[in-house]
Amino acid sequence: MDMDILPGQSLRFPLFLFGLLTLLSWELARPHHPAAPRRGGRWLENLALAAINGGGIALVCYACFFVAAQDLAPWRYGPFEALTLPLPLRLIGEVVVLDLLVYGLHRGYHAVPALWRFHAVHHTDAELDVSTASRFHLGEVAVSGAAKLGAFTLLGISPLGLVVFECAMLLAAQAQHANISLPGRVESVLWWVVVPPAMHRLHHHPERDLTDSNYGTILTLWDRLFGSLRRTDRAPRFGIEGEPTTPQGVVRLLGYPFRARSPRSPERTR
Ligand SMILES: [Zn+2]
Numbered sequence: 001m002d003m004d005i006l007p008g009q010s011l012r013f014p015l016f017l018f019g020l021l022t023l024l025s026w027e028l029a030r031p032h033h034p035a036a037p038r039r040g041g042r043w044l045e046n047l048a049l050a051a052i053n054g055g056g057i058a059l060v061c062y063a064c065f066f067v068a069a070q071d072l073a074p075w076r077y078g079p080f081e082a083l084t085l086p087l088p089l090r091l092i093g094e095v096v097v098l099d100l101l102v103y104g105l106h107r108g109y110h111a112v113p114a115l116w117r118f119h120a121v122h123h124t125d126a127e128l129d130v131s132t133a134s135r136f137h138l139g140e141v142a143v144s145g146a147a148k149l150g151a152f153t154l155l156g157i158s159p160l161g162l163v164v165f166e167c168a169m170l171l172a173a174q175a176q177h178a179n180i181s182l183p184g185r186v187e188s189v190l191w192w193v194v195v196p197p198a199m200h201r202l203h204h205h206p207e208r209d210l211t212d213s214n215y216g217t218i219l220t221l222w223d224r225l226f227g228s229l230r231r232t233d234r235a236p237r238f239g240i241e242g243e244p245t246t247p248q249g250v251v252r253l254l255g256y257p258f259r260a261r262s263p264r265s266p267e268r269t270r
Pocket residue numbers: 106110119123203
């Protein structure tokens with residue numbers, strides 16, 4: 001069952017390029033809404049963050065996962081180690097559980113002011129396209145990596161399950177941020193199963209009520225189950241009310257969480 005996690009993780013870069021180029025071609029051929037005329041600055045900013053995250057913290061995290069896979073193996077007696085499930089069933093279970101973890105983390109980033117400061121960097125993008133999927137502060141990448149490492153160890157998630165989840169999450173994130181138009185019927189079906197771009201587009205709307213909704217990454221199930229699903233018609237608008245948007249420059253973005261500003265009130269309850 002075990003596989004070397006680092007070669008598995010090295011799939012990420014070719015997969016990232018595949019998703020980026022495929023969805024960029026789709027955006028050019030069939031955009032959902034007209035793209036902003038000058039997007040070079042945004043793209044540079046978002047791809048620079050991708051390089052920093054990919055080359056720095058992510059590598060440290062994967063090294064941690066590698067150590068955890070090898071050295072913590074004797075202690076990984078979580079439910080997935082204890083249950084002797086057939087491989088496909090185990091992988092599906094692990095992906096679903098990790099997707100729930102990421103849903104919970106995402107709600108946490110919106111609800112806890114100190115975490116929101118980091119996650120807000122993602123929401124300051126003035127447009128939404130496939131490059132937005134790379135726009136994360138490395139502080140957020142580190143927190144998410146630590147949480148996944150905890151789940152990996154405590155729940156006994158397999159290295160293969162983690163790699164499958166990471167690959168699925170990467171492509172799902174790129175697709176849900178892409179400025180692409182889908183046939184109405186396809187989109188209607190997706191709303192019931194996996195997060196379509198229209199659902200995540202509402203999450204990037206500056207209206208607070210919409211920003212604090214539609215947190216899912218892969219499955220729409222969690223938003224349905226926990227009452228955070230919103231489905232409404234809105235003209236595409238992106239960013240955070242009262243906050244500067246792109247392009248700001250990578251250095252300013254990295255310092256963004258540490259700048260003085262009026263604190264965001266905690267998540268409203270619905
Ligand atoms: Zn968010």
